[in-house]
Amino acid sequence: MAHARKTLRRALLKFSVAAVGWPVAVGVAQTAPTPVAPPYTPARYDENYVYLRDTPGTDYLDALKFIQLGGDAYLSLGGQLRGRYEYINNPNFGAGISDEDGYFLSRVTNHADLHLNQNFRAFVQGKGAYEDGREGIPRTTDRDEYDLQQAFVDLSTPLGTKASTTLRVGRQALLYGSQRLVGMGDWTNTQRAFDGARLITDFKAAEYSNRLELLLTRPVAVSPTSFNEGDGTQTFWGLYDTVGLPRLFGCESGTTIDFYFLGLNQQPNADVRPLRISDADIYTLGTRIAMTPRPWDFEAELDYQFGMRGEQDISAYSLSAVAGYRFGGVSGEPRVFAGFDYASGDSSASDHEYNTFNPLFPTGHRFFGDVDVIGRSNIISPNVGVEVTLVQNASWAQRLGLRVQYLAFWKADDADNIYVAGNTPLLRPGNTSDTFIGNEIDLMLNWQVDRHLSFQVGYGHLFAGEAIHNSSAGNNGLARDIDFAYAAAAFTF
Numbered sequence: 036m037a038h039a040r041k042t043l044r045r046a047l048l049k050f051s052v053a054a055v056g057w058p059v060a061v062g063v064a065q066t067a068p069t070p071v072a073p074p075y076t077p078a079r080y081d082e083n084y085v086y087l088r089d090t091p092g093t094d095y096l097d098a099l100k101f102i103q104l105g106g107d108a109y110l111s112l113g114g115q116l117r118g119r120y121e122y123i124n125n126p127n128f129g130a131g132i133s134d135e136d137g138y139f140l141s142r143v144t145n146h147a148d149l150h151l152n153q154n155f156r157a158f159v160q161g162k163g164a165y166e167d168g169r170e171g172i173p174r175t176t177d178r179d180e181y182d183l184q185q186a187f188v189d190l191s192t193p194l195g196t197k198a199s200t201t202l203r204v205g206r207q208a209l210l211y212g213s214q215r216l217v218g219m220g221d222w223t224n225t226q227r228a229f230d231g232a233r234l235i236t237d238f239k240a241a242e243y244s245n246r247l248e249l250l251l252t253r254p255v256a257v258s259p260t261s262f263n264e265g266d267g268t269q270t271f272w273g274l275y276d277t278v279g280l281p282r283l284f285g286c287e288s289g290t291t292i293d294f295y296f297l298g299l300n301q302q303p304n305a306d307v308r309p310l311r312i313s314d315a316d317i318y319t320l321g322t323r324i325a326m327t328p329r330p331w332d333f334e335a336e337l338d339y340q341f342g343m344r345g346e347q348d349i350s351a352y353s354l355s356a357v358a359g360y361r362f363g364g365v366s367g368e369p370r371v372f373a374g375f376d377y378a379s380g381d382s383s384a385s386d387h388e389y390n391t392f393n394p395l396f397p398t399g400h401r402f403f404g405d406v407d408v409i410g411r412s413n414i415i416s417p418n419v420g421v422e423v424t425l426v427q428n429a430s431w432a433q434r435l436g437l438r439v440q441y442l443a444f445w446k447a448d449d450a451d452n453i454y455v456a457g458n459t460p461l462l463r464p465g466n467t468s469d470t471f472i473g474n475e476i477d478l479m480l481n482w483q484v485d486r487h488l489s490f491q492v493g494y495g496h497l498f499a500g501e502a503i504h505n506s507s508a509g510n511n512g513l514a515r516d517i518d519f520a521y522a523a524a525a526f527t528f
Contacts, residue, residue: 075527077221078208080158096528107152114145119523128503129515138169140224156189164224176223178259198238206230212293212323218398228255230265244279268304273297289327309459313345330361347389353378367423380413380448393458404442404475405495406519412454418442433483444472467505473498491523
């Protein structure tokens with residue numbers, strides 16, 4: 036009889052588990068979620084695939100992302116194939132080589148990331164960047180026959196259970212904050228790299244984190260047909276500290292606060308544009324805050340520059356802010372945003388003070404329009420836009436998104452030049468005190484097919500304003516609106 040009761044209890048237990056098996060399974064899955072593959076990043080060295088040691092891969096290329104070598108050692112392989120066709124009408128407002136130009140840019144990168152243990156790591160990345168069809172001499176950002184993009188070693192030491200310090204030595208990409216000042220320029224075909232060393236200290240806790248970096252580097256000069264070497268006429272160094280406060284104000288705010296001091300020491304160099312005819316010591320002191328208390332997001336950054344440029348004292352500054360709001364529960368979950376950028380200009384080239392802000396090494400094609408003509412010097416630029424998801428999690432699209440943005444541009448000082456990226460003058464004022472450069476409308480459609488394959492098409496139109504029409508180019512009858520269109524495809528693994 037006792038045996039019969041035990042048998043009945045087992046049968047009832049099996050029946051109850053079967054009846055509620057799906058919810059029970061879901062509950063177990065929620066308490067022990069399957070690790071998610073890290074997103075692909077431009078620099079690639081901050082992707083971590085060690086979770087594949089204990090978890091079977093779900094992607095057909097996961098076998099390349101974690102190759103067990105014995106013990107704690109493993110190797111991760113990856114790369115990207117990218118092609119983009121660009122068309123531009125009236126480059127540089129008509130003051131360029133031709134009225135219109137269409138050309139094809141392609142880039143291939145591959146990397147190997149070797150981890151011997153928690154103390155030693157080596158990362159190597161090769162790159163080939165090619166251009167076809169562009170009129171005139173290719174830009175330095177277009178072409179770089181196969182070269183070494185990154186090659187560094189990490190020597191790491193744990194500092195207790197929550198902290199570690201890493202010495203990174205070699206050629207490496209630098210990306211700080213939103214990359215308004217320091218980025219690798221992933222939109223450009225050649226990307227940017229630095230030779231040097233960084234000492235990185237990380238501390239992580241539940242309610243607080245801190246990443247402090249000390250850097251001493253030289254920017255790598257791109258030589259299209261020979262090995263790229265560090266620019267011996269420039270030294271870039273400094274301190275960058277990022278504080279994480281994920282629950283600031285008592286909610287999931289995702290707040291980070293950056294503090295930094297960056298130094299750029301330059302010597303005369305006749306091979307760069309603009310021509311460097313004197314020494315320059317540029318020091319940038321800044322702070323940045325970014326937070327995402329959903330459905331809001333917000334970012335602000337403030338910088339002050341001082342130092343010497345030849346015989347002139349440097350005194351320049353910049354500020355930026357952007358805020359967004361996402362409408363959850365609405366079809367497409369649109370995000371509307373508004374931003375503002377200011378970078379000071381110089382009122383007189385003959386006095387003893389230089390006030391034009393130097394943007395250092397920014398990532399372009401992000402803050403001043405897709406046409407990529409205006410740089411972050413002597414500029415005032417408000418902007419507004421909207422991003423919307425058109426399709427998500429379909430069989431043919433992981434995500435299909437649309438972004439529309441409007442930007443306006445004024446010179447911060449009417450006596451100063453209009454600049455492109457890199458503090459390079461685009462157009463000189465001529466005999467005008469007009470400050471309105473123009474306004475721009477951009478449209479971009481991004482189709483993420485799956486984890487690896489993506490397509491992108493975009494169009495931008497920059498309407499030339501009075502400062503262009505009355506500039507030295509305008510006085511020569513060259514000032515016109517600019518059209519820019521592109522189509523791109525990338526496969527990343």
